[in-house]
Amino acid sequence: MKSDDQANLAGNGNPRRKFFKKNTAADPDIDDLYKGILEGDRAKLAKAITLIESNASRHFESAQKLLEKLQSERTDSIRIGISGVPGAGKSTFIEAFGTYLCNTGYRVAVLAVDPSSTLSGGSILGDKTRMEELARNPNAFIRPSPTGGTLGGVHRKTRESITICEAAGFDVILVETVGVGQSEAMVREMVDFFLLLVLTGAGDELQGMKKGIMELADAVLVNKADGSNIPFAEKTRAEYNRILHFIQPATTGWETRAYTCSALTLKGIEEFWHVIKRFREACGASGILQERRNNQLKDWMSSLISEQLTNLFYQNRAIQNLLPAVQKEVTAGIKPAAKAVQELFHYFRDAMKD
């Protein structure tokens, strides 16, 4: 015969257990979210991304469970990163390009990577009114930049949001980058095709352009090629092509070229989509695209591992107790750094045994 205590431990009829259950009832129902996403329910999709973006550790398990269910729902999506200096017209371009794609029958998701948003209070895509027309289109889904967390954290959130959007049936994923810090390199690591949007007057602009950016691009698109600006845009396109000639292309077997477009007159928008279709055909057939996605996933795993290792070490109590004194010895010139680190790892290994 069970004692009351045993019954409580087993959780049968324990009033406290009921209380806990009630308290976590606010956590989302994974099956419900999963079903909703597959059915194209945008409210559920938004809720799922909010779950992914949560920094609460209790949400991590649910989020991963949901992702695991969605992983098998592969699509033949295309992921396009969009970068450009401020003023290059990223939002007007996304508005025009996204609307064109939606009206052609594609479903388009717009995500953003803004690692600076923790500092600046968030800027890009924070205001959906920047893309009013696209936001109203039933084929479009616009998600503002995730805020909070480390650089790696932002990366994780955006990557996982891509997975969710693809499972939800979106064909084209546009990932906008604000162009601050390492955001372009981060976005390059999660997309198939990387677009650099530029303005006319390449000479002046190149001065302000981050030097590594051109090497990341699969296309350079000169925006605002309209009205009296058309000859300048053409001249700029030619200048970029001349420079691109000397740069190692970002994708093996694909020649990075410069094109023009106008988000105002829409000239060049459809042609740019044909460039991307050609890219997908060429790089899909050669296996380059699948290889890129595989390598991206491996690299991402490596950075998640690095992050975890760093946490494991610096959050270890023995290390936290020792580190300040050891650092002082090193900076005072009493102990060589390599020896200090060797000693710290001696304690770290010991602490890991507990």
Added chain:
Amino acid sequence: MKSDDQANLAGNGNPRRKFFKKNTAADPDIDDLYKGILEGDRAKLAKAITLIESNASRHFESAQKLLEKLQSERTDSIRIGISGVPGAGKSTFIEAFGTYLCNTGYRVAVLAVDPSSTLSGGSILGDKTRMEELARNPNAFIRPSPTGGTLGGVHRKTRESITICEAAGFDVILVETVGVGQSEAMVREMVDFFLLLVLTGAGDELQGMKKGIMELADAVLVNKADGSNIPFAEKTRAEYNRILHFIQPATTGWETRAYTCSALTLKGIEEFWHVIKRFREACGASGILQERRNNQLKDWMSSLISEQLTNLFYQNRAIQNLLPAVQKEVTAGIKPAAKAVQELFHYFRDAMKD
């Protein structure tokens, strides 16, 4: 009474132990090296650096023991990093500048950081004849680039070589970088003052210059300001000053400026040494220099820790057995990366307990 076996375990009269001892007799005598270095024996100094550069793990302990002994011998040295595009005249400048310093009574050590040397087979400073006059000067010590090892490894070797050279009484440590990959950033992290050597014709050259380099510099020095080239050099200097005006200086409280010199006529060489003396006075008095050295040591410790953590994880047998299958699951879209990493860490923690 001891049995023979016990005597063997204690190492008394064990013939195998004698054999091992004989085999390690080639290892350097630390006390002898230490004494030699303090006495200014250049052969001993070179031998000590070879010990530091050794990738053999049995040399690590000896090297660290030597470094620990030398750590207390602090000097008021100045560490100068020297960078510049190929053709900017780094070796002729170092020859001229180093010889000037030696003849003024300073002792000058020249080290090199070339992370590419593992790939390219080693180039910079590989041939001492590049700096024939300086190499013959009794006040100079020239050490070719360390070869082999990871990026972090090259960093470690050069940093520790700096410590040894300072203990050996060298006043000025010149660290040359080949300008490949991340070498400038690596050198910036181990020097007090960073010099960017450039040629005339700033406009053209800026195109080829790595974009982040200007932000690392404490001075830009336009070389080859001689003969008919003088007016161009002056124009280039003015152009660089205009650009530097818009760039955050590398050192708080010190204005990065452009200067001219000629390694041929020696004009500007002495003036440049006065710039460095002013820098040391200003930044020494404000405490910026000591703070920089402390931060450099802390950052270096962090990167050594990262390297060790990565080794600990990827060389763990459990992880080595699991990783390929897990990576396959992730790239096949069966398992989300974050969940896969969580699982790997579960096994890693378990394996660390053994």
